[in-house]
Amino acid sequence: MLDLKNLTIEKAREGMTKGEFTSADLVSAYLKNINKKNKESNSFLEVFPDILEQAKRADEMIQKGEGKELTGIPFAVKDNILIKGKIASAASKILENYVATYDAFVIKKLKESGAVFVGRTNMDEFAMGSSTQTSAFGVARNPIDPTRVPGGSSGGSAAAVASDMALVALGTETCGSVRQPASFCGLVGLKPTYGAVSRSGIIAMGNSLDQVSPLGKNVRDVEIIFNAIRGKDVMDATSLDSSLATEGVGGGNTIGIPWHLFESGVDAEVMENFNASVEKLKKAGYKIVDIDLPYSKYSLAVYYIIMPAEVSTNLSRFDGMRYGLSKEGENVSDVYKKTRSAGFGEETRRRIILGTFVLSHGYYDAYYNKAWRVRNAITLEFKNIFKQVDFVLTPTTPTPAFKIGEKMDDPVAMYLCDIFSAPANIAGIPALALPSGLTKGGLPLSIQFIVDHFKENNLFQIGKKFEEML
Ligand code: GLN
Numbered sequence: 001m002l003d004l005k006n007l008t009i010e011k012a013r014e015g016m017t018k019g020e021f022t023s024a025d026l027v028s029a030y031l032k033n034i035n036k037k038n039k040e041s042n043s044f045l046e047v048f049p050d051i052l053e054q055a056k057r058a059d060e061m062i063q064k065g066e067g068k069e070l071t072g073i074p075f076a077v078k079d080n081i082l083i084k085g086k087i088a089s090a091a092s093k094i095l096e097n098y099v100a101t102y103d104a105f106v107i108k109k110l111k112e113s114g115a116v117f118v119g120r121t122n123m124d125e126f127a128m129g130s131s132t133q134t135s136a137f138g139v140a141r142n143p144i145d146p147t148r149v150p151g152g153s154s155g156g157s158a159a160a161v162a163s164d165m166a167l168v169a170l171g172t173e174t175c176g177s178v179r180q181p182a183s184f185c186g187l188v189g190l191k192p193t194y195g196a197v198s199r200s201g202i203i204a205m206g207n208s209l210d211q212v213s214p215l216g217k218n219v220r221d222v223e224i225i226f227n228a229i230r231g232k233d234v235m236d237a238t239s240l241d242s243s244l245a246t247e248g249v250g251g252g253n254t255i256g257i258p259w260h261l262f263e264s265g266v267d268a269e270v271m272e273n274f275n276a277s278v279e280k281l282k283k284a285g286y287k288i289v290d291i292d293l294p295y296s297k298y299s300l301a302v303y304y305i306i307m308p309a310e311v312s313t314n315l316s317r318f319d320g321m322r323y324g325l326s327k328e329g330e331n332v333s334d335v336y337k338k339t340r341s342a343g344f345g346e347e348t349r350r351r352i353i354l355g356t357f358v359l360s361h362g363y364y365d366a367y368y369n370k371a372w373r374v375r376n377a378i379t380l381e382f383k384n385i386f387k388q389v390d391f392v393l394t395p396t397t398p399t400p401a402f403k404i405g406e407k408m409d410d411p412v413a414m415y416l417c418d419i420f421s422a423p424a425n426i427a428g429i430p431a432l433a434l435p436s437g438l439t440k441g442g443l444p445l446s447i448q449f450i451v452d453h454f455k456e457n458n459l460f461q462i463g464k465k466f467e468e469m470l
Pocket of ligand 1: 127128129130152153172173174175176177178205415418
């Protein structure tokens with residue numbers, strides 16, 4: 001019997017290399033769990049019919065001595081990441097039957113290393129949401145408490161890993177979409193430096209923010225995936241040479257805490273756990289200092305101007321002419337109207353309207369340009385703070401996982417889930433969310449470390465140390 005609960009990439013790799021089990025065995029074990037659990041949890045929108053073939057190919061690589069770090073490792077893949085020949089719907093009706101014609105850069109890299117793709121996971125429609133409830137294909141459930149959401153938008157990916165339906169997963173972040181579900185499901189999630197990972201083959205939401213982000217049960221797994229998928233790609237002009245990234249480890253031991261960012265609206269158990277985590281870090285020898293990030297409190301406001309602007313532009317391509325759904329109409333604009341009305345959900349439409357408004361003549365300067373000026377101030381503020389401290393520490397989310405149905409009639413309450421995630425996305429800097437304990441009712445809690453551009457290695461180092469303190 002494979003102990004999936006405690007399985008890591010390195011343990012799986014060792015077991016397969018020593019011939020204790022094959023990738024086909026591993027995949028079969030996950031499939032058994034999927035058959036048992038996925039109907040209720042709705043984590044996978046599709047389990048790929050060819051997983052055993054993929055696993056057998058990986059086993060051949062291993063037998064020939066050509067196995068690499070991720071050969072035979074089962075990945076769950078968020079439904080907005082293109083895998084050639086597979087549907088990629090972004091959990092939207094408009095792309096329900098859209099089949100990808102090429103591999104995303106990250107998929108190409110993982111294929112080269114022999115990884116196995118188990119299936120595509122549920123998410124908020126076009127990655128807009130914090131609970132998987134805006135998915136056109138039904139909510140995914142939190143495996144720790146099925147009456148609660150797994151978080152979002154990469155909720156299906158997180159739920160799949162947390163309930164042992166895949167060893168690890170790929171998600172994407174535009175603003176917290178991997179860290180927040182990681183936090184709700186008791187996992188580790190990394191949002192890399194903007195540009196560290198290519199966006200080629202990702203269904204775009206907000207181009208200046210989107211970043212493929214790994215999810216796993218521990219820091220080491222996330223580190224391995226990040227190292228496998230990062231790097232310069234000619235298809236994404238904003239991607240960067242990986243030699244720039246993650247240079248040097250051991251970035252000091254000063255942790256700054258912007259206490260003023262969590263003055264109100266934070267759950268009492270989250271605060272209690274955060275304070276306890278700070279004490280653990282102090283005991284371990286870290287120097288804790290108070291810091292002030294006066295502009296960062298505007299991160300979420302800035303996000304809800306820049307992101308919808310980019311969303312409204314990106315989603316204009318779904319017009320019934322080129323991809324996916326196409327409704328019949330009397331003329332071109334009627335086709336547009338009917339297709340988009342039938343294909344997009346409420347939240348998606350809300351953001352298209354918001355984005356069109358902030359970009360419209362007369363409001364462009366007042367909203368969009370102003371938001372960019374504040375964004376630059378936030379980025380600069382972090383650059384300066386990292387001259388004084390090595391890490392910034394906050395809770396990952398203001399509350400633990402909430403009930404299904406909650407916040408759905410109050411978009412602003414839903415947006416506030418990302419109050420702590422937003423600064424890192426806005427500034428383009430990396431952040432690592434990791435489990436920090438449980439509520440009295442047994443729900444996962446999480447803290448996040450934020451560092452300067454390209455310092456992912458420092459995140460992995462402190463993350464591993466923190467795992468030992470638990
Ligand atoms: N909660 C964020 C939003 O609704 C999630 C975006 C993301 O990271 N994909 O926009």
